Amino acid sequence: MSPARARTSTEAVVAAARALLETGGLDAVTMKAVAERVGVRAPSLYKRFEGRLALIRALAEDITEELRAALAPAIAEEDPAQAVRLVAARFREFAQTSPAAYRLLFTNDVAAVGPPGPLTADSAAGLLGLTERLVGREQALEAARLITAFAHGFVSMEIAGAFRLGGNVDDAFNYSVEAIIAGLAPQRRSALKHARARGRTIAVR
Amino acid sequence: MSPARARTSTEAVVAAARALLETGGLDAVTMKAVAERVGVRAPSLYKRFEGRLALIRALAEDITEELRAALAPAIAEEDPAQAVRLVAARFREFAQTSPAAYRLLFTNDVAAVGPPGPLTADSAAGLLGLTERLVGREQALEAARLITAFAHGFVSMEIAGAFRLGGNVDDAFNYSVEAIIAGLAPQRRSALKHARARGRTIAVR
DNA sequence: ACCTGAACACCGTTCAAGT
DNA sequence: ACCTGAACACCGTTCAAGT
Numbered sequence: 001m002s003p004a005r006a007r008t009s010t011e012a013v014v015a016a017a018r019a020l021l022e023t024g025g026l027d028a029v030t031m032k033a034v035a036e037r038v039g040v041r042a043p044s045l046y047k048r049f050e051g052r053l054a055l056i057r058a059l060a061e062d063i064t065e066e067l068r069a070a071l072a073p074a075i076a077e078e079d080p081a082q083a084v085r086l087v088a089a090r091f092r093e094f095a096q097t098s099p100a101a102y103r104l105l106f107t108n109d110v111a112a113v114g115p116p117g118p119l120t121a122d123s124a125a126g127l128l129g130l131t132e133r134l135v136g137r138e139q140a141l142e143a144a145r146l147i148t149a150f151a152h153g154f155v156s157m158e159i160a161g162a163f164r165l166g167g168n169v170d171d172a173f174n175y176s177v178e179a180i181i182a183g184l185a186p187q188r189r190s191a192l193k194h195a196r197a198r199g200r201t202i203a204v205r
Numbered sequence: 206m207s208p209a210r211a212r213t214s215t216e217a218v219v220a221a222a223r224a225l226l227e228t229g230g231l232d233a234v235t236m237k238a239v240a241e242r243v244g245v246r247a248p249s250l251y252k253r254f255e256g257r258l259a260l261i262r263a264l265a266e267d268i269t270e271e272l273r274a275a276l277a278p279a280i281a282e283e284d285p286a287q288a289v290r291l292v293a294a295r296f297r298e299f300a301q302t303s304p305a306a307y308r309l310l311f312t313n314d315v316a317a318v319g320p321p322g323p324l325t326a327d328s329a330a331g332l333l334g335l336t337e338r339l340v341g342r343e344q345a346l347e348a349a350r351l352i353t354a355f356a357h358g359f360v361s362m363e364i365a366g367a368f369r370l371g372g373n374v375d376d377a378f379n380y381s382v383e384a385i386i387a388g389l390a391p392q393r394r395s396a397l398k399h400a401r402a403r404g405r406t407i408a409v410r
Numbered sequence: 411a412c413c414t415g416a417a418c419a420c421c422g423t424t425c426a427a428g429t
Numbered sequence: 430a431c432c433t434g435a436a437c438a439c440c441g442t443t444c445a446a447g448t
Binding site: 106124128143148149150154156157165166183 | 311312329333344346347348350351353354355356357358359361362365368370371372374376377380381383384385386387388389
Binding site: 423424 | 441
């Protein structure tokens with residue numbers, strides 16, 4: 001007459017996974033460890049998630065939303081160049097604050113998280129609107145890809161400890177952001193078009 | 206009177222690991238699978254490597270050398286802007302040709318490969334010489350970090366399938382490379398210095 | 411000097427049995 | 430309706446025993 005009532009919740013399970021992720025990386029997020037943390041045995045987790053992969057994906061979605069929220073105000077900044085500076089800074093801060101979470105989102109391992117979608121459609125649209133104001137509609141997508149690629153590349157190398165030649169990493173980041181904004185300046189657009197044609201030949205051969 | 210003679214070699218083991226990596230990703234590189242491929246049982250591998258981690262590291266070193274060789278001619282190019290274009294193109298081709306190998310080199314998971322060193326001291330020095338000719342000695346390191354971060358970010362997102370908004374990805378790559386070269390143009394250096402001071406304030410607050 | 415089977419501690423996952 | 434112990438197939442790794 002008293003069927004076993006839930007002793008935990010989907011949210012609690014994801015939160016437990018998140019805590020384990022920050023502490024010991026993705027490897028530490030085992031079904032047993034997550035279950036223990038919410039006061040349950042590992043097999044019970046299969047009532048809420050199809051398996052470990054599904055749990056990791058839910059965790060990734062949770063983190064994605066957090067990143068989206070962190071970037072939203074920066075994307076809303078009016079001046080497009082200043083918005084790029086802010087987005088870059090917030091993005092980097094997120095990675096520095098939650099490196100394990102960042103790694104999960106941007107993991108190169110497709111099998112781990114499934115279809116990669118670190119930036120929500122929301123964030124992507126916002127960034128596109130921003131680059132459109134910076135370089136015009138025609139090259140907005142390409143400029144957004146430049147900014148995204150740089151930001152991801154920089155912070156992923158930074159949190160991996162890949163900058164080992166000394167120097168000031170903060171300076172390198174700011175220098176790079178300014179160089180990119182300068183390189184995207186409208187007056188250079190026609191020159192870029194020519195260079196693009198040349199570039200294609202190089203990439204293909 | 207006949208102690209068991211070696212039935213395989215360190216090189217053969219690494220080659221087997223490489224083949225498994227390209228076929229099924231890092232997860233497919235199990236001690237059992239590697240051993241089977243070289244005609245031996247899993248425990249025998251411990252005569253040549255301390256454990257799976259050491260084997261993966263040897264594999265990463267192997268791949269690093271391959272990448273170094275692929276980039277060397279491009280780095281040697283005389284015209285620095287053209288050298289940047291070539292390095293970027295070769296780097297991207299490497300990632301596209303051997304995505305699993307690329308992922309291993311640039312994995313964000315420090316535990317998997319130990320101290321990250323995708324670019325050899327050799328490649329790093331070459332790239333620095335190149336950016337020094339492009340922007341001067343004072344900002345050579347920062348410019349090199351911009352180029353490296355962009356290239357890594359772009360190709361890692363590309364092979365992860367993270368560019369999902371349509372458009373031509375080749376164009377975005379070439380456009381970005383040209384924008385970066387333009388942004389690094391010497392005549393902009395003083396403007397960048399001012400911007401840098403501003404940028405630092407943003408990043409810190 | 412290298413190879414092997416057997417064993418161990420750990421995974422993720424399944425499932426019949428409990429409440 | 431959710432929880433559990435037991436079991437299974439898989440890992441990486443150790444080690445005594447073989448040649």
